[in-house]
Structure formats: structure tokens, C-alpha cells
Amino acid sequence: MPRLLYLIVSALLVLSCGSRAEAKSDIVAAESAVTATSDAVREVLVGATDTLSYMPQLRTRRVAVLANHTAMFSDTEHIVDMMHASGINIVGIFAPEHGFRGSIEAGAVVSNSVDERTGIKILSLYTGNTKRPSDEVMRSFDVLVVDMQDVGLRFYTYYITMLQLMDACADFGVEVVVLDRPNPNGHYVDGPLLDMKYKSGVGWAPIPVVHGLTMGEIATMAVGEGWIRSVRLSVVKCRNYDHKTHYVLPIAPSPNLPTQHSIYLYPSTCLFEGTVLSMGRGTDAPFEIYGHPAMKGCDFEFVPMPNAGSKTPPHNGVRCYGYDLRGLSDEDIWREGINIGYLVDAYHNLNMGEKFFKPVFEKLIGVGYVREMIIAGATAEEIEARWSEDVERFKVQRRPYLLYAE
Secondary structure, three states, rough: OOOHHHHHHHHHHHOOOOOOOOOOOOEEEEEHHOOOOHHHHHOOOOOHHOHHHHHHHHHOOOEEEEOOOOEEEEOOEEEEHHHHHHOOOEEEEEHHHHHHOOOOOOOOOOOOOOOOOOOOOEEEEOOOOOOOHHHHHHOOEEEEEEEEOOOOOOOOOHHHHHHHHHHHHHHOOOOOEEEOOOOOOOOOOOOOOOOHHHHHEEOOOOOOEEOOOOHHHHHHHHHHOOOOOOEEEEEEEEEEEOOOOOOOOOOOOOOOOOHHHHHHHHHHHHHHHOOOOOOOOOOOOOOEEEEEEEOOOOOEEEEEEEOOOEEEOOOOOEEEEEEEEEOOOHHHHHHOOOOOOOHHHHHHOOHHHHHHHHOOOHHHOOOOOOHHHHHHHEEEEEEEEHHHHHHHHHHHHHHHHHHOOO
């Protein structure tokens, strides 16, 4: 569809689609009530489509964009391409983990480059060194536009990149505009709050593993709670979205989260990154399967091999035995939330003691007591009960910053 028609449709939608449904039932009832018909009637519109709320203020200013491959303005056009073609003066693009086009594996160095389509400089914020641009770069723009699809987890690094750059913007009087997108795990909160002594590149704010916030909401909360310095912030909200909406991502947010099912399982299976197990990197089902060469009593097996998402996956080329979670229904995963039972069972199956864990485990789970409780023989239910009060406190703490109905 031509760009002009998109802008006209966007203007009409501002007038006609501004309201959103109020969630009145509990989580299980809300999930069962979602139907294909209601989804068709109430299509979720991401913040980027509401051009009247942000394009006018960019017209005469120098703009930097923090975005990646998920920042699509339409089915065929990226937000950077739309803004560039519309005459917006984009002086640079900041690229998060996985790069501007989203094809780089987790944790790999992202180099500075130039976007071939527009000729705009791409400035990496994930180089393995500083996450803060130089003073010269920060003085080169007046407003930062943020548009990235997050998955709502404390150890998923896109929100960290955003908050660090927002903090730098506070020093230079740069305004921040977040074009919001739905959180596919935004319908619940679960997991322990980060003990800040484990603050790292995979856990940066005192939030639970599953925080239930959109990027716009977590930006608002970070300013309000003083996690970053005060910055001029505006959020262009999604329309027809609330926290009971099960939003299906149109684009995979990173190489190893290729399916919606993997995104739902990720809060539980990513914890295997802090252990000796494979979590399916180097297969066609990352984070939907897990195993180890020495696991016993398992019918399922797989062999991790290098692929586009992982050049050196754990247990590369070695046959692993374990479990295939692809048969679980989405509804069962939503109902369970974080399932620490997978981890507990694997620990006892391998019978390796402390050798089961890697140092990064605490950075992922965010606290020291989970490892201790597993080694001491606690059940999954006992461990999950330990963080239940954290979850309830955080729900109260975050409430003033919610932009969408619970």
C-alpha cells in the first residue's frame, strides 16, 4: 500500500480506534475468551502506525533511531525507510544486540556500518565495551526514536539498551519517543526480583524475570522509579491492546526465538543457559527442547549443530537426550508461567551437584537462593512460592506506570 494511504489510514484510526477493552476477568478466563472473531474485529495497531502522534514533532529536528529488523511500519516497509522517504533528518541508527537486521547471534560483537538502503550510519550499542555513545555522537541529534519488539523478560537485552541510551539522553537534553509494541508475555508477572548485586548485561533493573510491561511502560517506570535519570519521554501507545491480549509477533524478534511457542517457553527454558544443558541452540527448535548427553530415561534425542543462530552451540555435534516441549499447548504454558520444575528435574537426573550450574545462572535467575534451594532438595513448588511475594509487590509497584488495562 502506498505510504500516503498509510498516513491517511493512520489519521482515521486515531479518530476511530482510540479505545481499548477493559479486562474484567481473571487470566484463565480471559485466555479462554479470546477468539478468532474478536481478534479480527480488534486488530492491534503498534505505535509506529500512529504517525500523527510523532511525525510532526520530528520534521525540523535531527533524529536518531534505536531500532532493529522488527521495527516495521507496515508489512513491507521499515520505520527507518518510511521516515527517511518522508524527509525526516535521520542522522544515525543505533543497533541493539543481534544488529540492525537482527541476524547476529546472541552476545556477538555488532560493528558500526552503513545501512545500504538509506546510506544512514548504523552505530552499534552492543560492542562488548561501553554501551554509551561518545559525547560527539550524543550532541549530533535532538530526539531519539525507539522502536523494537521486546518479549517481556528481564534477561532479554533490548530494554536494557533502551534504558542505557535514555540515561545518556538525559545528560544532553535529548528527547526520547518510544513507539510502543505489545508484549507477547504481557499477560502475567512471574519470577524473583533481580538482586542488584547480580546486575549485568542480562539483568539491569529490579524487576522480575517476567515483568509484564511493554517497552513504553518499562521506559516510563524506569524514569518514575529513578532507575535512570529524568529525561523528556513520550510514548506513542499501541491501539486495541491490553495486557490480556495474546499478540502474535509478525516477525521473529531474534534468531533463536523463531516461533511464538519458543517465546512462551523462553522464561523457563532460558534458565538452562546457566547450566551444562543444551537448550536447543543449534537445532530447529531453540528453547523448545532441552537435554544433555548424559541425561537418563529420556526417549527424545537431538544433535546440536552450527546454524545461523548459533555458530558454536552447547554440546556441538554431540547427541543429547532430553525433552521436547513442542507438544505443550500455549494455554498450558500461560497457566504455568515460569516452570522451574524443568530445571529441578534435570538437576536430579544428572546428579552432578554444583557442576550442573554455570556462573551466569545467578545473573539469569537474578537471585542466589534458587541454586541453593535446588541443591538442598527443594521442590519446584517451594522455590516458586519463595518469589510469590516479590511478584505481588511488583504488581503494585508497576501499576502507576501501566499504559494499558490489566
